[in-house]
Amino acid sequence: MDIFEKCYGFKEAQAARESGYYPYFIPIEENWGSKVQMKGREVIMCGSNNYLGLAQDPRVQEAAKRAIDKYGTTCSGSRLINGTFALHEELEHRLAGFVGRESALCFTTGYLANLGSISAILGRKEHVLSDRYNHASIVDGIMLSTGLSGGSIKFHRYQHNNPAALEKVLSSLPPDEAKMVVTDGVFSMEGDIVKLPELKQIAEKHNARVYLDEAHALGVIGKTGRGTEEHYGLGNSADLLMGTFSKSFGGIGGFVAGDEVVIDYIKHFARPLIFTASMPPPMIASVMATLEIMETEPKHTLRLQSIAKTMVREFKALGFDVGVAETPIIPLIIGDNEKTFTFWKVLFDNGVYANPVVSPAVPPDRSIIRTSYMAIHTDEELDQVLEICKKAGKQLGII
Ligand SMILES: Cc1ncc(COP(=O)(O)O)c(C=O)c1O
Known part of the structure; x- marks a missing residue:
């Protein structure tokens, strides 16, 4: 038995790459903070933990x-x-x-x-x-x-x-x-x-x-x-x-x-x-x-907290299940893995990057799109994120 046998048998990632639904290891080609360039396109970054935006200060x-x-x-x-x-x-x-x-x-x-x-x-x-x-x-x-x-x-x-x-x-x-x-x-x-x-x-x-x-x-x-x-x-x-x-x-x-x-x-x-x-x-x-x-400069934390509050309220108003979110990490709870990856792709194709999270990072049947926000997101960017999530949510029958 070859110890690499498991590697030769691992086909899932390649299959996902070929179908265009592979959401991992996407290189960031340019980084402007709240926006980045991926696959040659500018997208709003809703998947970063650079909460205060200070990596760009x-x-x-x-x-x-x-x-x-x-x-x-x-x-x-x-x-x-x-x-x-x-x-x-x-x-x-x-x-x-x-x-x-x-x-x-x-x-x-x-x-x-x-x-x-x-x-x-x-x-x-x-x-x-x-x-x-x-x-x-x-x-x-x-x-x-x-x-x-x-x-x-x-x-x-x-x-x-x-x-x-x-x-x-x-x-x-x-x-x-x-x-x-x-x-x-x-x-x-x-x-x-x-x-x-x-x-x-x-x-x-x-x-x-x-x-x-x-x-x-x-x-x-x-x-x-x-x-x-x-x-x-x-x-x-x-x-x-x-x-x-x-x-x-x-x-x-x-x-x-x-x-x-x-x-x-x-x-x-x-x-x-x-x-x-x-x-x-x-x-x-x-x-x-x-x-x-x-x-x-507490203003960065205060801006972040205000964004979190607004986004939780707006996502709820749209009909998304955000669990008990109360911080700038806001999950959109989808449940099903396939739907989660499809949702992710609709967001990405429309200019928003967020993280799809499936088991074992979350319990099985509780797959989520993990969105996260930074103090440097502008109000216009946040409105765009909500609009695109609404479109994806309606398209997939999530909201
Ligand atoms: C709760 C928690 N602890 C620890 C870590 C590890 O930190 P780092 O990524 O900075 O190594 C993370 C990172 O994602 C985390 O979310």
């Missing part, structure tokens, strides 16, 4: 260029040995301040931040409770812990955003065994917000730590864009707070923040920190520039 781009001139393009090494620059530490210090924690630690991507932090913290025979809709990087972090512990991590998945279901699982566990609840703040596919006040209360009652992934929350929700805790008017509720730079921060990289001793422990045990090269200087500098803008 000249101040952010300038900061990256200056850092290249000063430090070069890479650190060429791992944080542990030859890849920590003073810039990393400065960014960590400022991020810790931004999220109100003692300490922060940067990773090369958000994915690695989850992989590294979760796998470092979970030890043998310890319990992790994870929302069913959590991002794959959380699940992979748990899997890595499971591998490292010889399979002895106790992994419990609870019903999505359901504090009662979490409580039920926690109540069934031995009170003296160590536990951590892990959840997205804003869920990445459907844009709903975790019920953090209830979750925190239940976790506390059962002596469980809380790990909060704020990838889609920072810069997006809360009065000043400080995420889920601020959205609910809570103080620090998460014991560990994780964020990525690939979304509001307009870059690439990620971080985890919390108490200094805990972060120091993660620093020395996270394999995805130790065995990969660190975030490069232009990225650190551009994230620092973005952070400065986020701290001093």
Whole structure:
């Protein structure tokens, strides 16, 4: 048996390419922020996580260029040995301040931040409770812990955003065994917000730590864009707070923040920190520039929040099922895979790019078109998006 046999047998992607319904890996040829060029045509980008549009801000781009001139393009090494620059530490210090924690630690991507932090913290025979809709990087972090512990991590998945279901699982566990609840703040596919006040209360009652992934929350929700805790008017509720730079921060990289001793422990045990090269200087500098803008110019977050509100209202008025969307991630719930891909193609052919999402990223029979918005979308662009979605929805009998 040839180990590549499965590759020769994999025909689905090629069949979809040939039929013109293949929506993945489409190269972006030009990027103007709210609009991009794909397949030689200008389309409105409704599938980006550059929520505040700051990847296009000249101040952010300038900061990256200056850092290249000063430090070069890479650190060429791992944080542990030859890849920590003073810039990393400065960014960590400022991020810790931004999220109100003692300490922060940067990773090369958000994915690695989850992989590294979760796998470092979970030890043998310890319990992790994870929302069913959590991002794959959380699940992979748990899997890595499971591998490292010889399979002895106790992994419990609870019903999505359901504090009662979490409580039920926690109540069934031995009170003296160590536990951590892990959840997205804003869920990445459907844009709903975790019920953090209830979750925190239940976790506390059962002596469980809380790990909060704020990838889609920072810069997006809360009065000043400080995420889920601020959205609910809570103080620090998460014991560990994780964020990525690939979304509001307009870059690439990620971080985890919390108490200094805990972060120091993660620093020395996270394999995805130790065995990969660190975030490069232009990225650190551009994230620092973005952070400065986020701290001093709340108008970007406010514009984004206002767009989200309008789009949710307008999609509902058109008759779309948007679930419980309340953030700039607005799913158009279609259900059926084939219809979802057809819907995607009608949108694309009419000048809108959005993301088709099917199982396993969402439960089977809950396929969606994931639309997402940026503070830099103009009102005219948003009107066009609604018009084109209406046309596609009517054509396919969705609305
Ligand atoms: C909730 C969540 N966590 C973590 C990540 C990983 O972040 P990154 O893409 O920056 O590596 C993502 C990315 O899509 C995400 O949606």
